[in-house]
């Protein structure tokens with residue numbers, strides 16, 4: 362059995378809305394192993410982003426336990442979460458969240474700086490395969506949506522994280538660009554045995570992942 366990168370044990374997440382409690386994740390059990398790639402689908406509001414946010418430590422569960430790389434996060438304090446995010450996690454957000462005062466190269470190098478790692482030949486490979494070589498010195502706010510998305514993916518993978526969480530990473534791309542990005546993402550993740558959990562509404566994008574999870578009424582159906 363390969364190493365478990367993410368494990369949720371009986372996780373429940375509720376939000377209070379208008380004075381009423383609203384259960385988004387209901388006694389959820391799941392596991393993601395090293396190198397596994399999973400597409401997460403589900404209706405709008407089913408809790409896909411909430412699940413990603415919990416795994417990234419941006420939200421906390423009401424009950425249950427979350428293990429990351431075998432470690433129970435229940436006892437983690439802020440600095441341990443930061444350490445996990447800088448060292449082991451790559452995130453691609455729906456809105457890219459690029460650092461707009463910086464150019465493409467500095468955006469991609471950002472997670473390296475946080476880890477005090479130098480620019481590596483892996484970064485050259487990422488830049489090359491994402492077609493970003495001619496854009497390295499450009500400011501990210503001058504790029505098209507598709508170009509920004511490719512920068513966001515390269516940045517998320519630059520420090521070779523164990524886990525990549527991606528929320529609709531091809532949502533802003535046209536079909537051919539999105540298939541190209543998915544294919545690259547799959548190849549790059551496979552090269553480093555990166556575990557990928559990717560939210561998508563596209564069946565074509567989901568087809569690039571090893572497994573498909575559907576979130577409905579707080580539970581995962583495979």
Ligand SMILES: Nc1ncnc2c1ncn2[C@@H]1O[C@H](COP(=O)(O)OP(=O)(O)OP(=O)(O)O)[C@@H](O)[C@H]1O
Nearest residue numbers: 376377378385403404405406407408409410411412
């Ligand atoms: N901070 C919050 N406070 C209150 N309710 C919230 C909060 N975050 C999410 N919710 C609610 O939890 C439910 C799940 O939201 P979530 O964003 O996880 O869904 P989603 O599946 O990612 O949706 P979409 O596909 O539209 O992005 C929704 O009903 C949402 O209103």
